[in-house]
Amino acid sequence: MQSRTPAGRPGRPRSAAADAAILAATRQALVELGWSKLTLQDVATRAGVAKTTLYRRWAGKNELVVDAVAELFDELRLPDRGSLAADIEGVVLQFAALLDRPECRSGLMAVVAESTRDDPLRERIRTSIVERQKRLVLEGRARAAERGELPPEPEDAEEAARTVDLTFDVVAGAVVHRTLVSGKPADEDWVRSFIRVLLLGLAAPS
Amino acid sequence: MQSRTPAGRPGRPRSAAADAAILAATRQALVELGWSKLTLQDVATRAGVAKTTLYRRWAGKNELVVDAVAELFDELRLPDRGSLAADIEGVVLQFAALLDRPECRSGLMAVVAESTRDDPLRERIRTSIVERQKRLVLEGRARAAERGELPPEPEDAEEAARTVDLTFDVVAGAVVHRTLVSGKPADEDWVRSFIRVLLLGLAAPS
């Protein structure tokens, strides 16, 4: 969050309700207007606060939308379906459903685009969204290692981290590219084909 | 292109030099200013044309940047290095180098973001960039099938198209996610790890 009010500070504390109202209003505005037509004045009006209040808490549109979108990703869960393939299928379908929501579609790619010229913003995205969701990969790999479906984690911690990063980039990248660039649905059929490639490789028989 | 002047039309034809100058100026402006601070007035000044000329040819910033970026992707080539893995490595490294150029980084994701609320724009991206570059996957698969590295193309044309789409989404998605979201370089080490997963699957021994 942007406005963790330190405990022992004098004066009137910031309204936590305002925070929630602003982030919800941001998501609603993303749905109705999309990124480019979203204005902070509009968000403030929807949330029932003054525009200046918004500027006191967030530096601008970018930071606001990152926080508004990041909350959505915490809904993701890794189901335990008994096999690695089934677990991945479960979480990937959830991810695809998330990317189907308009507040996510239009917000996520826009802030990523902005982050290419704004290092603090990129860091905010990394810590608020990307790193947080690597928990899914970590848990999935741990379960699969227990079941013997994947080799155990490497001794070398750096090596293990690289593997997790690679897995995350491949899975998230493929789903994002499928839904947002190719513009086709990541439905069950597609997810099954993808998981076959992911687990067995391109050369595997279909 | 946006301004194919029909041959037998009377009157003064549109200046092809202006087209080239505008697209080059757009890329230069993307390098120096990035997407969000890029204005059509600025591009027009750089290109030495009037702002109104720009609006006569492109509907807006989105369409202009798509055309400016699309030209970059036509530079990609599939080298023949003797094996599927080596071929992929060659083209992926070129792709990574492309995504390292600031005019590409800031422009590409921004128009993808806009396209989530603008179907004609999405179609323009698909035809001008995505579909054009599937030639690389097609050629790579054909070579690999000749060499016996991959099973031959399925009889069913739809099935074959799905496989090509999947391969494209996985490869392009992973590289884009690695460079633009995770913000780490897609260098030789990473590309080799990626290709191992792509060809052999996650369960393959490292």
Added chain:
DNA sequence: GCCATTACGCTACGGGTCGTAGCGGAAAGC
């Protein structure tokens, strides 16, 4: 209960971009 301190709503403002309209002149084909 009073006071210092901070948050909040409101208004107003300069600065910038957008996208369009209208004009006179330039460059092509016939």
Added chain:
DNA sequence: GCTTTCCGCTACGACCCGTAGCGTAATGGC
């Protein structure tokens, strides 16, 4: 030379940005 289209230029209203200033509201400390 005529028509047709393109081009450069200027000007314009509309909108959004981000900030400043003010009076008021809500806390915690004493």
